[in-house]
Amino acid sequence: MSRQELKPYTGPYTASGILTSIKDKGQTLRGLYQDEARNWDPKKLSKFGLACYFGMLEAVVKMVQSGAAPLLNSHETPYHWDYLSIIVFGAQRVSHPSGLKHLECLEFLLARGVPPNSQDIVGSTALHHACTGQTTNKPDPETLAELLTKPHLPQSNKIAPLIRSLIKHGANVDHQNRYGEVALFSAFPSNNIEVIDILLENGASLDIPEADGITPRSFFVRYGPQVTACVSKWIRKREGTDAPREGGQRRCQVERYCSTECQKKAWPVHKKICKPFDTSTTVVLKPSYRKGGTVQPLASLTRSVFGYDKDHPTPDSFYRGAHIPQTKSGKGKGHGKGAKSAAGKSDQKFEPKNLIIKVQVQLKQETLYGPMQDNGSYDSGRFDAKGDLLVYTKKRDFVCMITRAEQGSVDFESSSAAGVCVGEKAFDRLVQVVLNKGVGKAYFAAVLNSEKELVVKVGEVLAEQPF
Incomplete structure (x- = not known):
């Protein structure tokens, strides 16, 4: 040149x-x-x-x-x-x-x-x-x-x-x-x-x-x-605002701390604003684990096309379409490679797990390739409020779909308490929170009580997480 x-x-x-x-x-x-x-x-x-x-x-x-x-x-x-x-x-x-x-x-x-x-x-x-x-x-x-x-x-x-x-x-x-x-x-x-x-x-x-x-x-x-x-994170810092899960309380299952001592010192202040897991802040949903499905992280795909991820490949676990965390016996279950259907019967005692999950709402097919808004996000009207939800954790040790049609067919152990939000009503409430506060995706604290019961704390949307 x-x-x-x-x-x-x-x-x-x-x-x-x-x-x-x-x-x-x-x-x-x-x-x-x-x-x-x-x-x-x-x-x-x-x-x-x-x-x-x-x-x-x-x-x-x-x-x-x-x-x-x-x-x-x-x-x-x-x-x-x-x-x-x-x-x-x-x-x-x-x-x-x-x-x-x-x-x-x-x-x-x-x-x-x-x-x-x-x-x-x-x-x-x-x-x-x-x-x-x-x-x-x-x-x-x-x-x-x-x-x-x-x-x-x-x-x-x-x-x-x-x-x-x-x-x-x-x-x-x-x-x-x-x-x-x-x-x-x-x-x-x-x-x-x-x-x-x-x-x-x-x-x-x-x-x-x-x-x-x-x-x-x-x-x-x-x-x-x-x-x-x-x-x-920096936008909130400059605005002088904060969001849950930008530090770290085990009692509310959202905040995290470096040590038990640190947690005890912070609890008297945090408990004044803490929103606990209760019937007013949570919904109970049935996960669906679809055999053979995979997902494609789009940001990783784009970077690989331009050669940025050559030395930092995306791990195989990030392509999982379904996976259940390890049970008390230490055995996790997923799909592909001959794994047993996660929706099938299990003789193992399931130990409830506290999770931080990402929930993604499905885009409408006809709007999939349309332009974004000025802020780089999609208009909430382009999402299918009744479409399937993709749910996963940072490490992809829990990956599932949540389907609206399947929510009314199961009796949950925790749903016997008065006021528990279950069924299609629970699905719709979660979707509305995501669309109103996350525009297509949002992060929540959750508890997986069993393979078929996921409790999501919709009363508090977490700060954006790096996954």
Whole structure:
């Protein structure tokens, strides 16, 4: 790629204006930039650029102090990358033996006055690049083993300190590139929760529109439950509000605490606002476990298409269409691989389990592919209030469907108490709470009393959870 080829789209190496995707050919520029950047060869960098890229602190310091380094505010490559961005690229792509010191190189250059907001040919800064999360370097075996147990944890632990350092030295978290995008737009697609946290912790705005008028606030829900939970948490913090399940009380089965001592200290305050599990706050429903069914996490599917989940694959359990938690005997039951039907008889004594569940209401078939609202969610009228509900926990150790037609056919052990909401009335109440407070999905505390009896605390919708 030559500078002449990009000139019609970029002009000089300054942010001369924001480019809309179609009218101003912003998408054309984006495609050119990304296609060529994939083939970029770091060996074409200068000696100083290579030292920055590989995090060779001693060489960087020596060249600067001896005068052998180029001007520190200069740029390399047709992309017009500054040395802070080159350090970031190296930290993202190069394996990390102990001798490589990208953070130290970054802080050394920042201390020498290198501007933290220098822009490349598309107006992106080092902070934009650091937030992309497109980390191609492999973690060490110990870290990889941990990541495989937490498949949706981005490998941002080595990039996060660079982001904090850039911000500490004046990097603008709200700087817009030629597409009008702030750094948050770089972090959303890769599910980079740690990076999103850092940006919002440092005051990043959710209301700055990019060239086509989209704001982070209007779009974040499209990037899946973890991004949604993280951003929603910061929205509530900024508004000075709170929601259940953002800390942690065993007595109400919603709040959670780090220790029994901590719980006892907090209970006198929490009990004043606690909504207990009782007939006024709960409904009782019959789960349905459909043999052979599977589900597809859409956010994970989208990320896999774009290559973000290559090193963090979605676990098999996330595709379960049905599963019952472990019983007292220690044996859980699911479907597929020859498992017994969960709706069948069982001689095992079932131990009730406290759960945090997600309830999703089915979209109407005719509205499935329609546009979303400005806030990135679906209008409540597009949901089928009588359609099946998908219910599951974070680990997918409990997955079921709840069907309205099946609710009037079972007598529950707990329904003998006066005022217990069961049957189709219980189904309808749960759906209305989800549609009124969650717009298609919501989180609740629940108790699974048996394979056929699920008690849901509809009187209190929980904060968005990362699943």
